């Protein structure tokens with residue numbers, strides 16, 4: 346009889362169960378909205394990245410349907426063979442104008458954009474200087490490139506400087522940070538890092554996944570927020586969060602984007618977006634340009650909810666964005682908090698190791714522009730009840 350070579354995995358899963366860290370997926374039974382039905386239960390939804398409510402915006406839905414009627418459901422090829430449709434080029438041009446850069450290339454996801462870009466750009470002779478809390482897709486891109494990886498403590502510009510001082514001047518260097526950190530909601534120190542990049546001749550890269558559609562004028566991102574136009578060589582953004590659809594993009598110089606057309610492996614070896622996705626994203630750019638009041642509403646809701654959590658006495662870390670963590674200590678406590686909130690009708694996902702450090706487990710909340718005050722107050726009341734049950738406040 347054949348011995349199951351994967352039997353060791355059941356032991357691993359049992360181990361997760363013992364630690365209270367085993368998760369089954371929550372199933373969304375409705376549209377992704379401010380209040381949704383997960384696992385058959387109607388809840389206030391504080392777990393999506395749907396910052397502006399664009400997943401269900403009528404203009405985006407119409408654009409997708411029209412594109413399917415006009416162009417079908419699939420692109421049929423990778424970009425470099427037959428899968429570059431006019432609508433893909435139109436989206437890239439719109440994004441480049443929006444980001445005020447020479448050019449943009451769109452990838453299948455933000456993950457593919459980061460991993461594909463970093464791995465294309467660097468070789469084993471180069472070095473990456475990377476914030477300790479940078480996103481997994483950046484880390485994977487660094488590993489794929491085989492470049493040396495030097496990690497500086499979170500947001501510590503002085504420590505990054507010390508690392509740079511010890512590196513040979515001739516070595517090619519990529520200095521990289523998240524614009525907004527996805528688990529803590531704080532902002533990368535762009536002004537300090539741009540100064541360093543200029544002093545030490547580094548390529549400067551920012552991953553603005555959680556800043557796209559949220560920070561800067563009309564949601565142009567952290568480079569706009571800090572007035573750093575022209576000082577960041579590579580900006581990555583996502584089309585999967587505030588933009589409501591799916592995809593990632595890289596904004597930079599025409600030469601850099603041309604280089605990625607030739608060397609970025611997800612671009613060369615994985616099929617391009619269905620035309621409906623490109624059409625949806627063009628409509629999302631329209632909305633950012635024409636309805637910036639949605640972004641204002643997001644920030645009003647953010648201020649209201651953060652103030653509410655703070656006045657209840659929760660530890661909410663150092664967030665400066667609509668992402669607000671509620672710190673719970675060890676992993677099982679965060680999962681318990683999340684489960685109890687869910688029973689009270691509030692979905693805020695528990696996040697534990699390896700996504701965050703072992704003693705920094707939390708539930709992560711993200712408000713959107715489409716939450717009503719009543720929904721947010723309902724969530725605050727649930728946090729108050731469950732937080733005192735668990736001794737967190």
Ligand SMILES: *Cc1c(COP(=O)(O)O)cnc(C)c1O
Pocket residue numbers: 454455456457459480482523525527552553554555583584585586591592593
């Ligand atoms: C979500 C995220 C990504 C990945 O974006 P997708 O479009 O979901 O693949 C990349 N970087 C950061 C910082 C993120 O938060």
